[in-house]
Amino acid sequence: MKPVQKVGLVLGIAAFFVPFIVDIPNLDAPGERMLAIFLLAIVFWVTEAVPLTATAVLVILLEVLLVAQGALWDPTGGNPELIEAALPASTYFAALANPVIILFLGGFMIADGAEKYGLDKNITAVMLKPFAGSARSTVLGLMLITGILSAFMSNTATTATMFAVVIPILSSIKDPKARAGVALAIPLAANVGGIATPVGTPPNAIAIGALSTQGIDVSFAHWTMMAAPFAIVILVASWMLICLLFIPRGQTIDLEVEADWNMTNKAKIFYAVAALTIILWMTEPVHGISSNTVGFIPVALLLCLRVMDGEDVKKLDWPVLWLVSGGIALGTGVGATGLDAWLVNSIGWHALGGVGVIVVLCMVGLGFANVMSHSAAANLLVPLAISLSVALPGTNTMMIAVVVAIATSLGMSLPISTPPNAIAYSTGMVSVKNMAIVGVIVGIVATLLLALAMPPLWNIMGLV
Incomplete structure (x- = not known):
């Protein structure tokens, strides 16, 4: 110890x-x-x-x-x-059996199946081809693919998968600075991409679960409409920052990544079930089936059809x-127990006003998430944020829970901040200094954008 x-x-x-x-x-x-x-x-x-x-x-x-x-x-x-x-x-x-847990269980089942049948690596190989040549365009491609995969898989699994594909590419880059930039792009994109959907990262599920106890249901599509545009903006801005700091103009990268699709019957069934699940998640407002219920469909189908078995279930991320x-x-x-009201009344939150409360909570979430688990930070702050929203007039409960949860996913300035960072650091291609510079800049700018710009935008769009 x-x-x-x-x-x-x-x-x-x-x-x-x-x-x-x-x-x-x-x-x-x-x-x-x-x-x-x-x-x-x-x-x-x-x-x-x-x-x-x-x-x-x-x-x-x-x-x-x-x-x-x-x-x-x-x-x-x-x-x-x-x-x-x-x-x-x-x-x-x-x-322990909250509907949000079932939603995440389905997400984990699909993510593990994607790894088992090579779907993740093949998607990466196919999607990378249009970005070959320029190092800057290749980094953009890597970040977009990582972000997309991370929206449906665990950030850690996505990062590990991407590095398995990218390590040979990294070894061909002569410039150590450019090599560091490419390596940094992957964990950054994995952390940001996880924001986009409810199954992308645990803080999202924590917020949705906490809101459900208040009688507020957030559908898969609703969360995605709120969070995905923000994630895309941060991904593109982060790519521009990495290019500015690490990738010189004219730098090229040779890509030799080929898809090798698993065409067994079990793999085909998995592809169909995964596609069906994602489609049902994204069209919940049309068919009316809860995203939590949809999350249990792949669990039942994949096990009943023997595409996955008890050994696969054991490998799911149960600790999360x-x-x-x-x-x-x-x-x-x-x-x-009334602890929420006491916490609210013990601190002069009212003096900060609605916007001030949001900014403070988001910054605290960002700070916590840099030195502790993102999930733990969300576990501590989301209940407090919801309590504050109930006590402070004019504060939307759904909005404040979502922004605080997202803020805890933006802490990524140290190797200990998040597993994707630790994986990138373990390659020996990324220094703590470079990780801190990028993590601090992206974290602070993204958190301020989240706290100040997203709530009024969501209000205009009718999402809160």
Whole structure:
């Protein structure tokens, strides 16, 4: 265990007991217990004193033991006015099977199938051909393909796939600066591309799940209409920045990437099921089938048709699903126990105004996401953002949850910020300095654009 993890373990446990020892002004007993859980989660997620997934399931367990109906001791203290603060334990356990988890499960199934049958690499090979020749155009092609794949696959899997294709290309580039630019383009595009759809990255699912507890349903198509244009703008702007800093005019790259399609019956069935799922996701307003329900279609079909089996199910990214579940449960507890109102009233948010609150939360999200897991940052900030939107007049709940979730996906200035960055750094072609320069510039500019320009644009488009 690293020193920071040891310190985090001690601090987390100490923070947990503070609300039990110190009477918190204007906070009832259920809220004090939830504050204890909230503080523990903050410290453990920031320091990774225990694995992120372990903290997520610990949150659910502590909520059941301390603030749910049938807790170890009555969280209401016998006060009938607080009876609504104690939700059934099943409500917290239900976070593990929240419809958003099912949506993500379908996304993971398609992503793993794409890797199993080589669909990801073949799509890359086909789409790269028009961008051959100029190094700048090749980088644009790599970023667009990475962004598209990352919108439907895990950012980490997309980055690993792209580097498997690109490593031979990188070795042919003589200029180390240009080589670094090409290598940097992939994790940057993977992080930004994940913003575009609900299944692109866990913070998106955390926001959608938290909104669903408020009775606000965000469809696959609705999220995509809000986030995809922003992601495209940031991708293009990031490409221009990388070209300016790393890729000189006249630099060329030789591409020798060929598609090798798997044409077995199982592969063909997978292609058809994946296409059907994506089409149904994008046309939800037409057919009316929930995107969460659609997400379960590939799971059932691929298993029943024996295209994928139990071994494939084992390989799914279950820790991420549990991490998202912990965030949903945390938001449920914060709202039910009155901790959300206390957090809102304890800080002078009203003085900032609606725009100020959005900017501050987005910048905090960006800062957190540079030094901790994007999912953990979203787990902590999205429930708070939703609570603020309810308390502050004129603030749209859906809008603020979406912008905060997206902001946590923009933290990418260090190798530890996100797995795609770590993969790029491990190639030895990217320095921390270069990663930090690009990550800070893109992160700050994109976050300000997100906070200041996107909400009024969404309002004009009738999306919020």
